[in-house]
Amino acid sequence: MTAPLVPLPAVVQTADAAGFHLVPTTTVSGPGDARAALAEVVRRRTGITLTTASDADIVLDIEPGGAPESYRLRVDAASVSIVGADAAGLFYGMQTLAQLITHDTGDWSIPAARIDDAPRFGYRGVMLDVARHFQPVATVFAFIDRAASLKFNMLHLHLTDDQGWRLQMDSRPLLTERASSTSVGGDAGGFYTKADYRAIVEYAAERHMTVVPEVDLPGHTHAVGVAYPDIAEPPVMTDEIRDAIAQFGGEDPRAAVPYEGLAVGFSSLRIRDERTYEFVADVLGELAALTPGPYLHIGGDEALGTAAGDYADFMERATQIVDALGKTPLTWHEAGAVDDLHDATVGQYWGFVSPTDGMDERARRFVRNGSRVILSPADAVYLDMKPTADADLGLTWANGPTSVERAYRWEPTAVIDGIGEDDILGIEAALWTETIRDLADLDRMAFPRIAAAAEASWSPRDGADRTWTCFRERVGGLAPLWHSLGIGFDESAEIPWQKGRP
Known part of the structure; x- marks a missing residue:
């Protein structure tokens, strides 16, 4: 199934490999405000409380030099990394990460992926x-x-x-x-x-x-x-x-x-x-x-x-x-x-x-x-x-x-x-x-x-997944996240809404 990413990132590469598992002992490092924001969305989505550690599983960082509000996100079985060109880019990378969290056979996980992203309009x-x-x-x-x-x-x-x-x-x-x-x-x-x-x-x-x-x-x-x-x-x-x-x-x-x-x-x-x-x-x-x-x-x-x-x-x-x-x-x-x-x-x-x-x-x-x-x-x-x-x-x-x-x-x-x-x-x-x-x-x-x-x-205006057909599937996959965030969205008949645990 297409990853439920909205808005569609500029570059998304998914791998047929093991993703990252979120568990009660998962740790995070990075700027304090970013850590707190990510911990809150993970808690609301999964019930898991992330703890802080210097040698963390999820690493948040800012590296100036890229386009304003841009970020890159990397996920594999061992770790998650989000690097923003500025604080806003880091924040937006965390929103993308939240959309990637899935629940399957009793586990919370994030699929293996490489995403490079920046906005079209300022x-x-x-x-x-x-x-x-x-x-x-x-x-x-x-x-x-x-x-x-x-x-x-x-x-x-x-x-x-x-x-x-x-x-x-x-x-x-x-x-x-x-x-x-x-x-x-x-x-x-x-x-x-x-x-x-x-x-x-x-x-x-x-x-x-x-x-x-x-x-x-x-x-x-x-x-x-x-x-x-x-x-x-x-x-x-x-x-x-x-x-x-x-x-x-x-x-x-x-x-x-x-x-x-x-x-x-x-x-x-x-x-x-x-x-x-x-x-x-x-x-x-x-x-x-x-x-x-x-x-x-x-x-x-x-x-x-x-x-x-x-x-x-x-x-x-x-x-x-x-x-x-x-x-x-x-x-x-x-x-x-x-x-x-x-x-x-x-x-x-x-x-x-x-x-x-x-x-x-x-x-x-x-x-x-x-x-x-x-x-x-x-x-x-x-x-x-x-x-x-x-x-x-x-x-x-x-x-x-x-x-x-x-x-x-x-x-x-x-x-x-x-x-x-x-x-x-x-x-x-x-x-x-x-x-x-x-x-x-x-x-x-x-x-x-x-x-x-x-x-x-x-x-971006172009791309294989920048279509109505793909968009409606991606939006449908956001239903569990939106439910967990308390968003009372209209369950439009135009969208194939994903069922399952919110």
Whole structure:
């Protein structure tokens, strides 16, 4: 059977020879944080507690000089060795090792193998929307663990939207006092204190993930108007918004009243009011001070309530504010329509695998400006899309349900004409939470499709095993590991799930 390795490593050589047996006396050596991380995953997978020894059975090491985040893994009957080019590479080698652990005839073992591996893209992201339905810190921690196990290295937190503002701001305390208590459908809201946010950043960093926070501007800002109505325009109602309300329920948005519906595009800030830019500078300045990573995401999508000229003026100024804070601006692809966007701005494309409505031209604008793009095609890597037509969670606006096969069968360099490998910063799988309330929902919607996004992000595009047929078998072999890690994945009928001891 094909080894259950996802994402597929660059080079895998298996041998018809005895593998390594994990037993209660197995020992490990290496950097302390790496030892602890490996011991935890082995304990959860097998119940065996690894002990530390200088002359160990499993040796973890770092040897600088290789490609960033790369590693090599060697397994034979006598020993296991993982050598990373850096701490992240060592961590990812341990995730691969965890996937190799098997249980057969009463023994835990690791098959003999030689693996040399490095990522295709440097930015491998997952996005978690905590605005439509607030997710507590413990859930964010669990999501980080799950994503890191698949070698994702960026956590994009969508912190603000029409339904709520989710981060404490000392400069603007009313944001959480007045605009954080609700979620979609009237569910309870919530927010992160600064201490909570720092804890998330630290937890992610320990797992080699960088937090990319998003404050969505100038649309998706109804919650801002609940807290500070003097800088928000009244809701702009259109037939599209009325249709969404008719389809999904809820009331019309009203100025300064918390919004609990699903319609988008009706909110905007007052673009010609200098108090708006004072607000933007205040909240982005606080966010930048809290965030050690290089990116600040300022949204820019679906600003249907903002005139085109006003939108352009706002995005020009907002990207300049981010740059002045020492961060790289990141926006959704709509901002590519703006002539004087800051040149360093990275665009995130959320259109379809086959672009429509000029979305590809807006994405190309970032590349022409000398920057790059992140690909998040909604009909492939939006994890909140229904996996099947009869699924009880999710939406279908992105070309209908997204099966696991469709999530897998796309090639990043084929999405937008004129945007090649070097123009792509990376891939990001997005999990919006209009219909998703808790960790169980997150698991069921993300897994197994998140594994397809991981492979698009990490694995070489070519190779005998880089196929849907092989991928579905490899994913199926991860069922025992995912069960042991407590991941409540959707047992999709598309995948031949491996049975047996978790």
